[in-house]
Amino acid sequence: MKNTFKKLFPYAVVGVMSGATTFGAIHYYGEKAQDSEFSYFAPKNTDAKYASFNMTGVGDDFVQAAKLTVPAVVSITNFSNRTQRGRSESDWFDLFFGPRGGMPQRQQAPQDAPAMPSGMGSGVIISPDGYIISNNHVVANASKLEVVLSNKKTYVANLVGTDPTTDIALLKIEDKGLPFLNFANSDNVEVGQWVLAVGNPMGLNSTVTAGIVSAKGRSIDLLSQQSRTPIESFIQTDAAINPGNSGGALVNPQGELIGINSAISSKTGYYEGYGFAVPSNLARKVVEDLKKFGLVQRGFLGVVPLDLSDQRAVAAYNRERNAKIKGGNGVLLLQVSEKGGAEDAGLRTGDIITKVDNVEIGSYYDLSFVVGSKRPGDRVAVTYNRNGKTYTTNVTLKDEKGGTSLRSKARSEERF
Structure with missing residues (x-):
């Protein structure tokens, strides 16, 4: 798994990775105009x-x-x-x-x-x-x-x-x-x-x-x-x-x-x-x-997606992996983490996510916004394409450590 990420890194940014449970996303970085x-x-x-x-x-x-x-x-x-x-x-x-006070940008202030x-x-x-x-x-x-x-x-x-x-x-x-x-x-x-x-x-x-x-x-x-x-x-x-x-x-x-x-x-x-x-x-x-809670509770699917709307990312992946993936809308699952929410719900490498909770997913940013707005333990309906057929499954989101419990530091139960 580590070798996979090392190979992908030259043309992609890899998000949060915690053991083999939860992964962030890959999107094109290197040659973006x-x-x-x-x-x-x-x-x-x-x-x-x-x-x-x-x-x-x-x-x-x-x-x-x-x-x-x-x-x-x-x-x-x-x-x-x-x-x-x-x-x-x-x-x-x-x-x-x-820079403040007229000092050169890298000059340090007195102790x-x-x-x-x-x-x-x-x-x-x-x-x-x-x-x-x-x-x-x-x-x-x-x-x-x-x-x-x-x-x-x-x-x-x-x-x-x-x-x-x-x-x-x-x-x-x-x-x-x-x-x-x-x-x-x-x-x-x-x-x-x-x-x-x-x-x-x-x-x-x-x-x-x-x-x-x-x-x-x-x-x-x-x-x-x-x-x-x-x-x-x-x-x-x-x-x-x-x-x-x-x-x-x-x-x-x-x-x-x-x-x-x-x-x-x-x-x-x-x-x-x-x-x-x-x-x-x-x-x-x-x-x-x-x-x-004193911290942000953020849910993760537990996947490494490739943004199919990013033509440069797709081209770079095809060159690196000698693949023939076609660009378009949605995100392709390059990897599904072991014991992550996506794997538990039956998602596999090669699936293409097109909707989450009936919201169209055209890009990685669409996916990160919808999923990132949820908390660990929340369930989302994921619509995906596999071998030309469309399916929907319910995924229970997990935190970056693979858990579903909310971690609290706060003292108040109020909401705005």
């Missing part, structure tokens, strides 16, 4: 209540949506003590926030240097008692996180937890009766619908821009920089977003949260037409897990 560069929004140093209302007939008038959203979007300042990080971490930090503002981003209050959702890269390497509300009230936030796989982080400030946003069902988002992006770009607090949803389920191969098993199924929008918008809100005309802004398509680091947001359904699942 990049027409654009994708950047996080982290910039250089630079008592309302939630209410519902009837938006019937409002059309493209976003005044009420903005009034709801702005008080619930906060500015987050990352204070970092550079002496706490090694060179590799410093380089990673500078990649997103830029007694105090924590300094290292970057700024945004966050969204999602409960009246102070839970805030943001991006993992906004809070990375922080020794202190300072949160400022739209009314200028300032707090020091506690970091509840992070999930590099989705680039989501959960923070907590101590207060009551705070303005907050409700999560909408991102499955109901439609291409072409109007949206608002709210954040703190380039130090301009409480900035609201409007645009439309340009695409759904977009993968940009960005999160592989911080996770071996990234889950990317972004909402793409043309609402203007810039450095500092990371962790900010993408809302519908009703002022409901449909996404967390995370990245832009840009060669300059500034807005050039498109931004990308983590869908609210995935973000909500992550923060619920972080709040309830």
